[in-house]
Amino acid sequence: MAFPKIQDRIHQELDAVVGRNRLPRLADEKDLPYTCATLLEAQRMGSVVAFGSPHVCGEDTTLGPYAIPKGTVVVANLWAIHYDPDLWPNPDEFNPERFLDEDGVLQKNEELIPFSTGLRMCPGEHLAKMELYIFFTHLLHQFTIKKPANTPPLSLKGLNYFAHRPGPFLAEFVTRD
Template sequence: MIESHRKNFDTDNLNDLIDLWLNEIRLHKSDADGPNSFRNPDNMAGQMLLLFLGGTDPTSNTLRWGSQYLVRYPKVQDRIHREIDTVVGRNRLPKLDDKLNLPYTQAVIEELHRIISLFPLAAFHVAGDTTTFRGYTIPKNSVVISNLYAVMHSPEIWGDPEEFRPERFLDDKGNCRGTDEVIPFGIGRRMCLGEALATQELFIFFTHLLHQFKFEKTSEDAPMPTLKPIDGVVTHPEKYKLRAIKRD
């Protein structure tokens, strides 16, 4: 893709991020190869790869997890269907403007983020300077790891962290309330830059799928999903076959 952009590069028509990056390299050619410059082809290729991975893997894995949880918790799925049908109807697909009017659906997505803890240790960071935090000295250049899983599964915060209970995010009026302890995209100033895009992307895909389909086991005798994670940098669900039944 980068090579194709180079061949068709036009300074008067910068169409996307690759064009903008190529233009930065052109404008700052003198330091493009410097060891500390972001304006170099290798860095550009690496960042494009991260954008593709970050824009596909988290959303697809959350949807895989979500479909298995909905099979395991059919009453949750039924309630989502009722809410979407009431607010959106059957004649169009959900859109971002519907989000505030779909509080239970939002609560389910929040609970999915919390319970699956997709990036349990987030991205590793490095301390820019020596600092002291709660009595601990963190030397400069130390690798700092955020244990997101511990926060999103803390009994002190949630009471019953291993229970899938979307209602925990609904207030007395039935509105979805956010909480500082749901941190699937990391914390601090160096949290995931794609949070806003990923949040919107997940909402659209999730609501479109639930608007159009009902998820069930392949047969009455089929086992339920185990919901056991495959641990790694990203927690993947185990492979599971299910039925996606078209809704009227």
């Protein structure tokens, strides 16, 4: 909704690959690189669980120059990784192309870790990714989502409690033929 040109491109890709006579399926995913790149970029900028969950250091250890005593609460700042300009040029720009190579092939990037990493990373990752893909592709296959006239400017700033989520906003869903 905030990036109508990107939405147009997703509509074109969905119409070319899926067509108008059925809904998108998981099996279509490999043929929808631009749509999938947009979902990855939304996960980077959204950083839904921006600080992971707190963990406690089980034994005295060191990490780079830091001595971390046993019992220290450790929080991973996933947000900072996803907005690090050394990893993501112009990190405040919503740009799905950063996940595509020059031939438009989807590039997985190990520095994108919205589900964290390590032994205690999110066990719901695969379910969540399937849900994101199915919800997103079904909605965009069926609707054009627009910012209604005379509504406040859209903000990507979001509210952060445990989960980083959008503030209230209005959207207009226009049925696609």
